[in-house]
Structures are given as C-alpha cells and as structure tokens.
Amino acid sequence: MGPRGDRIELKIPQRLEYLGPIRVFFEGIARDVGFPENDIEKIVMSVDEALSNSISYSRDNDEPLWITIELTLEALSITIVDAGDDYRDRFQKNVELDEHLREMRQNGLGLHIIKTFMDHVKYNRTSQEKNHLTLVKFLPR
C-alpha cells in the first residue's frame, strides 16, 4: 500500500457473491501493510462480517456499499457505509458467549466477532440515514 495518509474508496454492489474476492483484496492490503498472519485473518473476517451484516439488513439491495480504507502510522482503518436500518441497538448489545454456546444459538455472532477481533470499533448513524461502521487495527510495533 502507498504512503501513510492514502485513502482508498471502494464501491461495491450488495451481492454476497463478492464477499470472496473482497476478502482476498483485504488479505492483500493487510499483508502488504505488514500485519502478522493472525491479524490478517482477524481483519479479513471482521470486514467479511461487517459486509454480510450490511447486506443482510439492507432495505434496498440496489444501493451500493462504500468502503473507505485509511492507513496512518498507527493503524489501518476501514469504514463500511450502508443505507440499511439503524442497528445501534444490535451493535451495543454484548454477546454472552457462554450463554450463546450453551443455548446453541445459530445467529448473532457477527458483531461479536468484529468487536473481538478488531482493536477499536465505532458505529455511527448519520442524519442522511447511513450507517458508518469503522474498524480499526493498530499496526504492530
């Protein structure tokens, strides 16, 4: 990836079939930046979960998703923007993993994975009714 401070913007159709190629893309970015293998896997999985979430809860599948990637000296920051329903409540809800496993729940781990695997996660709902989910992974020292 280029000099620190560069910004990459991706516009992608809301099609689950693109998740595979997008994972490959982010794996390449994370590896090029110098993240260790474990962190690369966490970044890829987190982005995948975030995009799956956006597509699954979309109100209009013709509306594209926007992904912004920014690299600073400290961190890789990935923001996913969608026009789906407000999911602040789901985002703020903490998953009790023991209970989740004990009850053998089939759904509900996506946001938990993101919050567990990334160093910082922020959700924002804009006045234009867009969801902004920002995932941050600090660069290894």
Added chain:
Amino acid sequence: MNEKDEGQMWKKFEMITTSVKAGDLNLKKVRIQGYLDSSTFPQLQEHLDNLLQQGTNYYLLDLEDLTYISSAGLGVLMGILREVREKKGDLKIISMSEKIERVFSLLGFSRLMKVYSSEQEALEAFLNPREEEEEPEDRF
C-alpha cells in the same frame, strides 16, 4: 471464470457426501471444500436439512479443505449439532486447518465440537461416547 448463472459467479464451495458405518450406526460423512460464508452457507444448510429429514442423526464433517468460515457457517454447524443432539445423535469433526481451528477455539466452538485427527478416531468416539470438557484456548 466459470459462470453457471447470475447467482453462481465466484462461488467456490463443494460438498462430497458418503455413507459410513460405525458399528450399527449409519453416518453421513460430509466433506466440505472451499469457503463457508454468507453466500455459500445456504447450500450446506439445505443439504444437512435434507439429510436430517431423511433420518440421518450421525454426522462426520471433514473440514480439511475448508478455507474460510464465517459466523453464518458456524451457525449452520451449531444448528445441526443442536438438532442431532436433541434426537440423541451426534456430529463430529475430522481435520481442520490451523486457521479454522483458531476461529473455533477463540469463539468457543471447540468446547462443543471436538476435532478428531482421523476418521478412525472419530468413528471409535461414536461407538464410545464420553463427556469431554475442554477449556477454549486463545490461540490468536
């Protein structure tokens, strides 16, 4: 690129299902190849639902060639595990890459589904079930 139809582009997921016996138990061994994400999990879900409806309650999942699993894929495994155990059956996993094993461990799935190193070991475990309690290991 092999495009079968509009919904099949870039889909890289295959299942190979065979019948196996462990003593008097009739099992289905399902070998999963490729990735199990939001785009491909419905195929596995439908396939396992069909097998369940046909009366199969014992499963051996071979995940050696599974390259990626998301929460949707984990959900399918959780769902089938719950269903077969309710019917006094079981599901066991053989072979898994280190990457997939790390995901299983970190999310606690290794507590529910033991991974066996060989098919023979898994089949013996079907015949001699025992309680296993194992603390998840954070391998990340």
